[in-house]
Amino acid sequence: HPSNVQIEPGRAAFVKATLKPRKIIWFGAKEQRPYTLSVQRSGANPLPVEGTYLQRGFLPRWLATFFGVFLALGITFTMLWIAYKPNVSSGATERVAAAGSTLAPSAEPSRPLVSAPPEQPKEPTPAPAGGGESEKPSGGGDTGAPPPDTSGSSGGSGSSGTSGGSGGGGGSPAKPKPKPAEAAGQLIIGQGSNRCVDVTGGEDGVGRDGTRLQIRDCKRTPNQKWQFLGDGTVRSLGMCMDVAWGSKDDGAAIQLARCSGNPAQTFVLSTQGDLVNPQANKCVDAVDNGTGNGTKLQLWTCAGTPNQKWRVQD
Template sequence: MSLWTSLEPASATVDPGGSTRVRLRLRNTGDVVDEYRFEPVGDLSPWTVVEPQTLRLYPGTTGTVELTFSPPRTPDATAGPNPYAVRITPTEHPEAVTVPEGNLTITPFTEVRAELVPATVKGRFRGRPRLAVDNLGNTKVTASVSGSDTGDQLSYDLHPSNVQIEPGRAAFVKATLKPRKIIWFGPKERRPYTLAVQRSGATPVPVEGTYLQRGFLPRWLATFFGVLLALSVTFVMLWIAYKPAVRSGATEKVAEAGTTLAPSPSTAPALSPAPPPPQPSVPQQPTQPQETGGAKGGDSGGGGGAPQKKKPKGPVLKNVLLYNITTKKCADIPGYDKGESAGPVREYSCDGTSNDNQLWDFEMRYPKGGPGGVPLYQIRNVKDRFCMDLTGYGPAEERSPMMEYTCDGTTSDNQLFWLDKQDNGAYWIRNFASENMCLDVFGSGDGGDDTPLSIFRCSLTDDHLWLIKPQKPDGE
C-alpha cells in the first residue's frame, strides 16, 4: 500500500441539527504521482460531506481532507455512537482501496407532538376522540395521559393511560368523555377540554379539544311539549271557568208554584207559611203535638193567635204525593205509621190518604237560594214530621241512600232540594248540597215495592222523573 491516513480526531460528538468536522490526513508513500478520490460510506454517509472530493499528491507529500457531519434533528439520527468510514481510491492503482474508519456520537434529544382526532366530538351521553402521540425524538419516550376541563364538567376514561413510544413511531390513546350532567332540552353546549401528555422531568404537552353536548330530546320536541302544556292549561282553565246554564221550570211565585206542581186536574192546595225554624233551645227531634200545632197554625193563616216571634221562611206546598213515572210508585216510609229518625225512604204502591205515610210537604226555605235563583225546599213527611235527608253533612256520594231525619232547613246540611222541570211536565228533584244530583230509585228503572230511594247523576233514561200530585186532606 502506498498511502498513509489519519483521522483527527478519531471520535467526535455532534448534536442533531448541528454539525462537526473531522480532519483526514494522508501521505503518498509511493514513487509516482497519484490522484485520490474520497467517498463516505456507512449509515452516516447521507449526512457527510468531504472537501475536496479529490486530492493529487506527489510522492512523499501530505494532504488534508475535511469531513463535515450534519445529522438532522429527526428520529433517523440515532442517539449514541455511530461508526463511519471514508473510501479512498487511488487513480493509478484503483485496486489499492483504503478505508479509514472513525466514530461519531450523536447526542439524544426528545420531541413529542400530540393531536386529537377529531378535534371536536359530538354526543348526548359521551364522546370518543383519539389522541395521537408522535415521538419525533431519537430516543424512546415514556409518558402518561390525563384529561381536565374548566368546571369539572366531564369525566375521562383513557386507554392506555401510559404509553412507551420508539423513535419515529406514534401511539394512539382512546378517550371516552362523559358529561356529568345530561341536557334534557335546549340547545347544544360546547365543553372545551384538554388532554395532557406528561413526561418525567419535562413540561406537559397540552392538546385542546371540544366536546359538543347535544340535548337528550330534540328542540322541536321540547317546543311541542311546551305548546301542548300551554293548551292543556288553557283547556283546564276554560273547563273550570265554564258554568253551564241551568234550566229550571220552578218559579218564585207561590201561586204559580201551586198550579205548576199539580199536573193532575185536582185542585191545588193552598200555600201557607212554613213553621218557624227551631229555636236553639228546642231539641232536634220535636214531639208530634208541637209539629202538628205548627202545621195547623199555617193552615188557619194565624187566626186570632198571638203573633209569632219569628217570621216563617217561606210558603209550604202541603199534602203531595211524589209519583215516579217510570216505576209507577210513590215515595213512602216503611209501614203505615210514623217513621223513625234515620229511617229509610222507599217507594211503594201509591195510597194518597192519611192512612199511609206517603204525603209530603214542600217547605220553601230559601226563595232564591238555588241555581239560577230558584227556590230551595225541605221535604217534610206529613205524618212523622221528619225531613228527607242524606247521611252526614254536606255533599253525599252517588247512590247514597235517602232517609228521613229531624229537619234542619239550612245550607249546612244536605236536606235542601230544588225542582228542575222537564219537557214532559215531570220534575228532577235535585239535592242542592250533593252536586245537584237527582232523587233516584235504586236500580235502573226496575224498582218495585220497598225499593230504596237514593241520589244519582240526573238522566232522562233512568227513573229520575217525578210528578208532584197534591192530595185533598181527608174529609174535604
C-alpha cells in the first residue's frame, strides 16, 4: 500500500508501505521477520525488493508478568483456604431452666410414711391327748407315791381320761390367716371432691403404662397410695405420675407411666395445695370441675379452683 506509484523518469521516490503480519505475538519479546516487496515498472518484469521488519508483542511484557504473579497468588490462596481447618470451640454452658413459679413451694415434699406390718398372732399350743391321766396333783412330786386307791377310781379315771383326751383334741383353735401388709404411700385427696387420686383399673395392684388417672372414693387400695420421692417423682404401683407425651398444653392427660426421668414426671405439692408440674408450670386438674367417681385428671393453667387443690393423708 499504495499499490501504484507514478515516478518521473530519472527521479527517485520513497514509498511508505504498511505490512500486515500473518501471526500476532500476544506476549513476548520483539521479533524480526523477513518480507519481500515486488516492484514492477509498466511494461517490465517485477523487481523483488527484500527486507526485514520488527514485530512487537500485542500486550506489554510487564502486563504479562503482572497476570502471571496474580494467577500464582490466586492459586496459592485457594490451596491454603482449602487446607486450613479452623479450630472451632463453643464457650456456651448448659443453662438450667428455672421453674419460676410462685405456686411451686421452696420446701421439699414430705417423705412417705411406711406403715409397719401387723404383728403375727402366736399359734396356741394344743393340749396333749389323754391329758386327764398325765396331770399330777399339786404336791404329789414331793412323795413320789401313787394316789390312794378309792372305789370306782379306775373306772372314773378311765372315763375322765377319755373325755379329757377327746376334749383336748377337738378344742385346738384354727390358725388365722395373716392380713396382707398395707401398701406404702399416702392418699392424695381432692379438696373439691373429697375423693382420692386413683389409677384406673389398678385394683389388682398391677401398674400398666399409659393408664389414665381419675378421682374415686377413697378405699386405701394400692392404686390409691402415692409416694413423693426426693427426685420429684410421685409414684404408685412401681410407676410414675406423668403428663402424656411430655405436653405443656392445657388438657394434656395425667397418666401412669414407666419412670424415665423425664421432666414431665416431676410434680411438686405446694403449701397452697397445688400439684404443679414445673416443666409446664401448670396444675393437676379434675376435668370440667368434676367431683364424681371416674372424673379424669388433666394438666391445666393454675387458677386456684377447688378442683385443682389437693392434700395428702396417711
